[in-house]
Amino acid sequence: MDAPDRDQLPFGVVGLDASGIVVVYNATEAHMAGLDRDAVIGVSFFDAVAQCMNNFMVAQRFEDEALLDEIVPYVLTLRMRPTRVRLRLLAAPTEPLNYILIER
Template sequence: MDALAFDQPDLGQRLAALSDEQIDDAPFGIIGFDETTAVRRYNRFEAQAAGLSPVSVLGQPFFTSVAPCMNNFMVAQRFEDALADGSGLDDTIPYVLTLRMRPTKVKLRLLALPGTALRYVLVQRQS
């Protein structure tokens, strides 16, 4: 299997086909959540970078319990809009994480493919 890249064009399709063990090998954070925003996938990179264990994150509402700093028009609203109109979402935005940490510059990739069970927030930390 080829390594995952944050900016690869077919990443949404690739993530849907990979096991949890395979996404653990990614060199960036991967959080997958369902239509109720409950976190269903949380990779090792993100767990270590955010300091949150998978046990404390899986099953929790992403935008209210895990990452309330993303519960805004820039992130959460884009997913809501895509879900409401049945469209896809693939946007990359600069962002600053602020919850439980000093402000940290990142790039977020927001992925949602119509007809798939999970939507994804990918987090690439700046070096």
């Protein structure tokens, strides 16, 4: 999917390379998180952007599981009041990026 189509999705899309660096950050997520896309691209997602996901439920799953397609109920707590979301964690050894889809 190209960037303009991703930006039209009603949920957040974050694409990470193997080291957790943000490569894809759609407009919906930028708006909902209140973060400028240009400030997020190229930054370590779990260390600098979404430290509240740097735990066994999210970040560790990408390290431990080469193949991942899981929906996780979650509560975001960083930079905002606690917000219930559903995360879809996607990873495959044949794909260059891992994805976190965020439905608020």
